[in-house]
Amino acid sequence: MRRLLLFDIDGTLVSGGPAKDAFHVALLEAFGTAGDIDGHDFSGKTDPQIARELLVGAGLDHEAVDRGLPILFAAYLRELEARLPDRPVRVLPGARRLVDVLAEAEDIALGLVTGNVAGGADLKLGSAGLRDPFRVGGFGSDAEHRDDLRPVALRRARATWSGDFEPEQVW
Numbered sequence: 155m156r157r158l159l160l161f162d163i164d165g166t167l168v169s170g171g172p173a174k175d176a177f178h179v180a181l182l183e184a185f186g187t188a189g190d191i192d193g194h195d196f197s198g199k200t201d202p203q204i205a206r207e208l209l210v211g212a213g214l215d216h217e218a219v220d221r222g223l224p225i226l227f228a229a230y231l232r233e234l235e236a237r238l239p240d241r242p243v244r245v246l247p248g249a250r251r252l253v254d255v256l257a258e259a260e261d262i263a264l265g266l267v268t269g270n271v272a273g274g275a276d277l278k279l280g281s282a283g284l285r286d287p288f289r290v291g292g293f294g295s296d297a298e299h300r301d302d303l304r305p306v307a308l309r310r311a312r313a314t315w316s317g318d319f320e321p322e323q324v325w
Contacts, residue, residue, distance in 0.1 A: 155261065155323065156261050156262065156263055156315060156317065156319070156323070157261060157262050157263070157319075157323045157324070157325070158262075158263045158264075158265060158308070158311050158319045158323060158324045158325070159256060159262055159263070159264055159265070159325050160265045160266065160267045160291075160292075160304065160307055160324065160325065161253075161264070161265070161266055161267070161268075161288070162266070162267060162268050163266065163268045163270055163275055163278055163279065164268070164269075164270070164278075165197075165246075166246070166249070167245065167246060167249045167253070167279070167282070167284055168243040168244060168245055168246060168249070168278060168279070168282050168284070169243065169244050169246055170241070170242075170243055170244045171237075171238065171241055171242060171243035171244070171278065171281075172233075172234060172237035172238060172240075172241040173234060173274065173278070174191070174196070175233075175237065175241075176230055176233035176234040176236075176237050177191070177201070177204075177205075177230055177233075178191050179229070179233050180226050180227070180229035180230035180232075180233050181205065181208065181209070181226060183225075183226075183229045184222045184225040184226035184229055185209055185212075185214065185218075185219075185222050185226065187209070187212045187214075188208060188212075189207075189208030189209055189211050189212035190208065190211060190212070191208055194207065194208055198269070198300060199269050199300065200269035200270075200294030200297070200298055200299065200300055200303070201227070201230075201269055201270060201271045201274065201294040201295075202223060202271075202294055202295075202298040203269070203294070203298050203299065203300075204269075205219065205223065205226055206219050206298065209222075227271050227273070227295070230271070230274065231271070231273045231274060231277065234274055234277050234278075235277055238277060238278075238281045239281075242281050242282070243278050243281055243282050244282075245282050245283075245284065249284070250283075250284065253284055253287050254287075256287070257286075257287035263289070263290075263311055263314075263315055263319075264287045264288050264289065265288060265289065265290040265291050265292075265307045265310070265311055266288050266290070266291030266292070266293070266307065267291065267292045267300075267303045267304050267307050268291065268292075268293060268294065268303070269293075269294040269300055269303075270293060270294050271293055271294045271295035272291070272293040272294075272295045272296075273295070274294075275291065275293055289314055290307055290310035290311045290314050291306075291307050291310065292304055292305070292306035292307035292308075292310070293306075308324060
């Protein structure tokens with residue numbers, strides 16, 4: 155019986171890198187403001203949620219934020235990709251070994267549940283050499299609220315591995 159292990163990215167597998175700076179530049183490009191980005195708590199939030207909090211806090215209305223999000227995330231991915239070679243993410247101690255061991259196990263499926271938009275997750279993990287083992291995920295580009303991401307990852311896992319994962323089989 156296969157088990158599904160779902161990982162976050164930032165603070166679980168990797169840390170550091172240029173994501174905040176890339177996000178800052180992209181916010182300025184798309185909206186002309188980054189709000190209070192330096193004082194903002196990013197932890198446990200999706201990229202769209204962070205953007206909305208910053209921008210509404212800076213006085214933009216929700217409709218303006220909605221219209222600008224595609225521009226924001228296109229700029230963010232471009233900036234992140236350009237900056238990663240000079241400021242790569244750091245693989246956290248033990249993360250690479252853990253992922254390698256789990257990826258070899260035939261009874262384990264690996265996935266992601268992360269607030270990163272899918273393209274940002276790919277860039278971060280790809281730059282760290284950790285992308286390939288993670289075949290499915292729920293991403294910030296799928297839903298604005300983190301609580302909605304696990305069901306997305308689970309649905310994709312069921313489709314990818316042609317089966318059902320019971321709650322006790324998902325971590």
